[in-house]
Amino acid sequence: MAPVRRTAARLAALLVAALALGVAAAPLSPASAAAPTGLLAVGHDDEGGSPALHAQLEAASKGWLDARAALNRSEQRQRQLTAQLKAVNAELEVRDAKVGEIAEVAYRTGRLGTAAALLGSSSPQGFLDRAAALQQVAAHEDHALRELIDTRDRANRTQTALGAEIREQRKQVTVMAKRKEQAERALEVANTNATSTDGGSGMQGTSRADATPAPRNADGSWPSESCSVKDPTPANGCITPRMLHALQQAKAAGFTRYVSCYRPSGSGEHPKGRACDFAAQKNGFGGVATGGDKTYGNNLAAYFIRNADPLAVLYVIWFKQIWLPSSGWKAYTSGNGDPSSDHTNHVHLSVY
Template sequence: MTAPLRRWLTPVVAVLTAFAIVAGPIPAPAAPPSPNPSGHEEDDDPPLITDVIDAANRAYLQAKAKLKASEKRQLQLALEVNAARAELDALRPQVGQIAAQSYRTGRIGVLAVLLESNTPDAFVERAAGLDELNLVNAQKLAAINEAKTRAEQAKTALDAEVREQLKQTNAMARAKAEAEKSLALVGGRGFTGGLVSATSPVARIGPGRNSDGTWKPESRTAKDPTTSGYITPRTLHAYKEVKRAGFNRFVSCYRPGGPWEHPKGRACDWSLQNSGFSPWHNDDMRMYGNNVAAFLIRNADRLGIYYVIWNRQIWFPATGWKSYSGPSNHTDHVHMSLL
């Protein structure tokens, strides 16, 4: 076969090859990489619980907006895929005719078409026309196949993105619920003014806790580090754990006389200042009291907390926070009683 004939037959083979590619399966695209969450530098101070709630809300709304945008883009790409398939279906009869003619007549059929030309000019014209037709068809088929592949790959990627964002939205909803649960645990936004750390250190388990979570009775056998009296080992342990958590302002535990837990060595008062007692009158004092109360409540089952009184409220494990009125409104210290 001469070089000119090979050149004329090449476009026909290209058309048939393009048809085979279009009719064949489209390779599955690689799964898109998981999005990397944006990091941030941690501050020296612990985040306020209101900051955690606000951040959770912002992230939740951002994920929800991204989800809606992705669903809209997914719909647009689905329409693009359908349009590409419709255009491909419209072109299939033309490709089929070319393929059928090549199958019936073989390569010599193409030669016959060219050799039937009566003049050299007609020969060249037919050859150029056939070459151009096949080249156009091949390019069109290749372009449609490429568009179809791109659209389906993009749709697959968007499906994965939507799944990931649904997961993110659910995670943000859980984070929001957990943050609000933690805020309720420490008395709510109105009680704390939002001035409370989002997390507290975990306390070590106090002495005398039974395997079922109950606590053994204790006597005043431990020297009180805050007075000349004695307190229970469990109270001393709780005192040390609160101090270990970083609450180092003035504290007083044993106090003689009275019907409550102080004379029994089962209570401590955590002041808001370094010496003596004074009602809170700024955010620093209020937050200190909130954080002491939060630490005691979050570790109540590890320390054996009986109840906590702070800022006109009293907390019991069985009831949570309730309004409190008594000889002291406890705006100048956090009171803890132990079992």
């Protein structure tokens, strides 16, 4: 059996060597050959921060956006109910006045008893006429009373619904506050070694372009999306339709420099197709952006923040800072000291 084992071992060694030679001799793919220098390594998490931090930021921002959408729906419903209550109360005034008139007439003239009214008739036909008249009067009074009661019931139901919406709004505001605290606490823990927040000095963008809103559900919430459309950037892979929309809107606004979106591994939204990295320099990520390149990054970050609601922005990272819909700019010092993980050579965008 020993010769057989030795032969198998030799064959395995030859196979490994052949595979290694094949890999080494394999030509670069067109996408790889065209990729500019300084490209973030595909398959590596070079965004800075830990998977736990990325998960916390994603959950906090999504939770905050969901709560805000629910708050908007509740506020809209409250406005509708307030208008409805106003109309019902106006109708109630009319009904109440009508019943009051009937009661006043009855008080002034006195009610004619049914028996007396019928016995006072001088003929069978008169008896029938008076019976019909009495029935009509009773029906009229009954209808007026029923309308009044129904209107009051509607007013009470509307008032109750209005109170429920106010309670819903308070709940959503509480959720938003908790999600804000969650994101800021996660950043606080991650930034324990931070010595400066940069004071927001790198965020003075001047973009005033407006983006076309991404499609929403009928109730204003964001539809669930998967990594289902082809990534048009050299990174290949897939992205979500909403990420593609944000990418296209940025390009339409004049931000046409190098972009890389999908990555098959790592934490954060890149493997989910919900994030893109927008290079500040014309030919790729390179070193720390300065001068006009930094101005480009400032303006791009400002564009995404200005259009955070229509584009469903979860967060933006640029120059050691992160922008959250709940908190604005905060320090982001979780990088490794290089331009990519410090986000000093590209603007990172994550969408819902």
